[in-house]
Amino acid sequence: MLSVTDLRKTYPAPDRPVEALRGASLEIGAGEAVALTGESGSGKSTLLHIIAGLDEADSGSVRVDGREMSGLSDGARARLRRARIGLVFQQLNLIPSLNVWDNLTFQARLAGREDRAFARALLGRLGLEGLERRYPEELSGGQQQRVAIGRALAHRPALVLADEPTGSLDEAAADRALDLLLELTRDAGAALLMATHSLRLAARLDRRLHLSGGVLREAACGGAGRAAGMSAAGGGG
Numbered sequence: 515m516l517s518v519t520d521l522r523k524t525y526p527a528p529d530r531p532v533e534a535l536r537g538a539s540l541e542i543g544a545g546e547a548v549a550l551t552g553e554s555g556s557g558k559s560t561l562l563h564i565i566a567g568l569d570e571a572d573s574g575s576v577r578v579d580g581r582e583m584s585g586l587s588d589g590a591r592a593r594l595r596r597a598r599i600g601l602v603f604q605q606l607n608l609i610p611s612l613n614v615w616d617n618l619t620f621q622a623r624l625a626g627r628e629d630r631a632f633a634r635a636l637l638g639r640l641g642l643e644g645l646e647r648r649y650p651e652e653l654s655g656g657q658q659q660r661v662a663i664g665r666a667l668a669h670r671p672a673l674v675l676a677d678e679p680t681g682s683l684d685e686a687a688a689d690r691a692l693d694l695l696l697e698l699t700r701d702a703g704a705a706l707l708m709a710t711h712s713l714r715l716a717a718r719l720d721r722r723l724h725l726s727g728g729v730l731r732e733a734a735c736g737g738a739g740r741a742a743g744m745s746a747a748g749g750g751g
């Protein structure tokens with residue numbers, strides 16, 4: 515489903531260049547939920563942004579659903595992202611001028627994949643029924659997070675990328691948001707790659723990959739092992 519091979523990314527910097535990724539490789543199967551851990555600055559966001567096509571690697575390959583992302587034009591990459599990938603970030607990026615329903619279905623409409631019945635069912639499972647006409651500023655942090663989760667899934671992506679998706683929530687709300695994210699991605703048969711600082715949350719996913727100094731390795735997870743094991747190819751150096 516997601517296949518990443520030997521990604522390298524160096525950022526220019528005034529003193530010396532930062533090697534954010536030094537040969538990161540991974541494989542994630544459909545329906546698999548994988549945690550991405552690593553200390554601050556280890557390259558987690560860089561990796562997720564490149565997989566999402568929001569940033570470009572210096573070299574290496576990203577295949578989503580069998581399609582190679584690297585080498586596509588910006589427009590083609592954006593179309594592939596809109597159609598096949600869902601994103602949930604700590605900064606939720608809900609659109610303040612759109613109500614809950616319009617935020618939830620925004621990406622699906624952009625991608626020409628709007629399915630009102632599916633979106634309505636999603637709204638119910640997210641516990642947001644009755645709040646469709648509210649605006650983001652009229653919601654609690656946890657409710658806003660659930661809208662962001664719904665928006666990432668309403669177009670039925672093959673892959674959901676989440677960067678500290680529960681980082682701004684208290685422990686109980688983070689647990690509930692992760693429950694929903696895991697349940698909904700599993701039911702959709704989508705793969706999930708989620709960056710988190712929390713080993714407690716990481717342990718609830720099927721597998722854990724750990725980034726250190728731009729190199730990716732399979733790490734002990736303690737997770738439920740929900741899907742049959744695809745293995746990560748450890749990054750070279």
Ligand SMILES: Nc1ncnc2c1ncn2[C@@H]1O[C@H](COP(=O)(O)OP(=O)(O)OP(=O)(O)O)[C@@H](O)[C@H]1O
Nearest residue numbers: 525526532534552553554555556557558559560561
């Ligand atoms: N645009 C940029 N220009 C220069 N250096 C950058 C840029 N973006 C990231 N970096 C550097 O690349 C490295 C990896 O950053 P990245 O944001 O991917 O780490 P992270 O693991 O997501 O960190 P955190 O957990 O703190 O969010 C860091 O050393 C960071 O300072």
